[in-house]
Amino acid sequence: MLSKPLLKATIKQNYMVFLIIVAVLMLYLPIIITMYDPATQESLNKVLDTMPQGMIAAMGFSEIGADLIDFIGSYFYGFLILLLPMIYTIIACNRCIASHVDKGSMAYLLSTPNTRSKIARTQSLFIIVSITIMIAFITIVGLVLSNATFPDKLDINAFLLMNLGSLLLYYAVTGFGFFASCLFNDTKNSLMIGAGLPVAFLVIQMISDVGEKTSFLKYFTMFTLFDVDKIIGGQGYIPQFIALAIIAVVMYGLGFYVFKKRDLPL
Amino acid sequence: MSIIEINGLTKDYGDHKGNFDLTFSIEEGEIFGYLGPNGAGKTTTIRHLMGFLTPDKGSVQILGLDCRSSSADIMKHMGYLPGEIAFFDGMNGMEFLNFMAEMRGLRDTSLRDKLVDLFELDTKGKIRKMSKGMKQKLGIVCAFMHDPRVLILDEPTSGLDPLMQKAFAGLILEEKSKGKTILMSSHSFEEIERTCDRVGIIRQGELVATENMHDLRLKRRKIYLVIFDSSTSASRFADSSGFDIIDVNDNTVKLSILGNVTEFIKALQNYTVLDLNTETSNLEDIFMHYYGDKPHSASNM
Numbered sequence: 001m002l003s004k005p006l007l008k009a010t011i012k013q014n015y016m017v018f019l020i021i022v023a024v025l026m027l028y029l030p031i032i033i034t035m036y037d038p039a040t041q042e043s044l045n046k047v048l049d050t051m052p053q054g055m056i057a058a059m060g061f062s063e064i065g066a067d068l069i070d071f072i073g074s075y076f077y078g079f080l081i082l083l084l085p086m087i088y089t090i091i092a093c094n095r096c097i098a099s100h101v102d103k104g105s106m107a108y109l110l111s112t113p114n115t116r117s118k119i120a121r122t123q124s125l126f127i128i129v130s131i132t133i134m135i136a137f138i139t140i141v142g143l144v145l146s147n148a149t150f151p152d153k154l155d156i157n158a159f160l161l162m163n164l165g166s167l168l169l170y171y172a173v174t175g176f177g178f179f180a181s182c183l184f185n186d187t188k189n190s191l192m193i194g195a196g197l198p199v200a201f202l203v204i205q206m207i208s209d210v211g212e213k214t215s216f217l218k219y220f221t222m223f224t225l226f227d228v229d230k231i232i233g234g235q236g237y238i239p240q241f242i243a244l245a246i247i248a249v250v251m252y253g254l255g256f257y258v259f260k261k262r263d264l265p266l
Numbered sequence: 267m268s269i270i271e272i273n274g275l276t277k278d279y280g281d282h283k284g285n286f287d288l289t290f291s292i293e294e295g296e297i298f299g300y301l302g303p304n305g306a307g308k309t310t311t312i313r314h315l316m317g318f319l320t321p322d323k324g325s326v327q328i329l330g331l332d333c334r335s336s337s338a339d340i341m342k343h344m345g346y347l348p349g350e351i352a353f354f355d356g357m358n359g360m361e362f363l364n365f366m367a368e369m370r371g372l373r374d375t376s377l378r379d380k381l382v383d384l385f386e387l388d389t390k391g392k393i394r395k396m397s398k399g400m401k402q403k404l405g406i407v408c409a410f411m412h413d414p415r416v417l418i419l420d421e422p423t424s425g426l427d428p429l430m431q432k433a434f435a436g437l438i439l440e441e442k443s444k445g446k447t448i449l450m451s452s453h454s455f456e457e458i459e460r461t462c463d464r465v466g467i468i469r470q471g472e473l474v475a476t477e478n479m480h481d482l483r484l485k486r487r488k489i490y491l492v493i494f495d496s497s498t499s500a501s502r503f504a505d506s507s508g509f510d511i512i513d514v515n516d517n518t519v520k521l522s523i524l525g526n527v528t529e530f531i532k533a534l535q536n537y538t539v540l541d542l543n544t545e546t547s548n549l550e551d552i553f554m555h556y557y558g559d560k561p562h563s564a565s566n567m
Binding site for chain 2: 003004005006009013103104105107108109110111112113114115118261263264265266
């Protein structure tokens, strides 16, 4: 089913980037959680009101409610969770197939008794498991920290759903990255889709948040399917989650298919 | 039984690049030299044998299995040396060999260690910092270390110094005595001459000839450069002798001779010869001399 030595080598290749991203995430998450103060929340909103609305909205800070979950939802899950793990997944996706084909080391992998499917399975499993670990880690740290600083203040259900949503979003994002990695012969093209697409989605999402005039843009970004307000509100997020899961399955499936079928210039 | 069988293989990349209706087979225990100038389509054939490419037309089989659909099964018995060597970033030589052994499920390291000694390979250095020759040696060890039945080697001696080329030739002959089947590509005749039983020559994607090495040697023309004491004696020799004169330039005569050179030596006795050289014939020359009268070989070799 899987190639253990390849999995080991891939882990060795990627753990550094993984740890760096986790470290940066762990820098922000505690700061954001401890920054929450129910009393000053009102005055903070007043400060935000004095700033240009468009800019604040673009960063995903538009509607800050009074609860801890609203606060974390806006500050962490509105923007940071979309950006930081994405850096990791872009690098990991490109490395998993495309860079081996580009450099030629794929020739060595395929000169051993391992099928292309087995290699693709191993690499995709690494991506899926590693991003799951990353989000799970954020979830656990978030829960522990919130509970330590503000006991019983966090809407745990909504918090878990928010993390599930971001995980599904990342399955879909890495789906595109994996597919691009399988499809192209060189790193340049793989990155154009694997990195270009999610970055474009993020930018479009930011612009569409700015105001009424640009809000139609939300139909052009997959990130619309991860809607923090809906998740906290507890309504309308299920179809979005399902859509993300379907995108992920389809993109990974397409990746396996093209990698198995195509000509490799090795 | 044919170990490698290529039947009507066609892969058209346009601009007369690729492989066109290629058919040949390699028997068990045979060392087959696959000869052609750069860009002739040697690597394209090898990519098909490795299952990297799907043929437009025709079939490619190793050990009776289709190379594209059963490549993982074939690889159990195959050693491969790619033309361009690229490894994992950051591994050192031994880490790479261990990784490849694990990928193959290989436990026995005795052959690997023997090869490392034979090629004086330094396995401690980072691959990224290795010289081209050192990388080539690492690739060779990797191709042979699991004692495969079939070997496909893409330009195996490029980057090796003469001593290592000799060690490599010795290794090939040893493997041959064990009954291995080997296909090695090359653009140099000398490289293949030492070891191969049979040679296939490819040009612009088409197989022009397959020849027994023994027959090829008999047919082989050698080119001699004779320097006379004066241009008059040079031209006199060129005019009077019945040899195949290629060029006369001042006091130097260039000629080609097929087979033995007794007549040539006799004819030279009447002249003062300052120097006598053989020219190492490159592939194009050999090609021109073996197949020079074939219509498509004339101009754009």
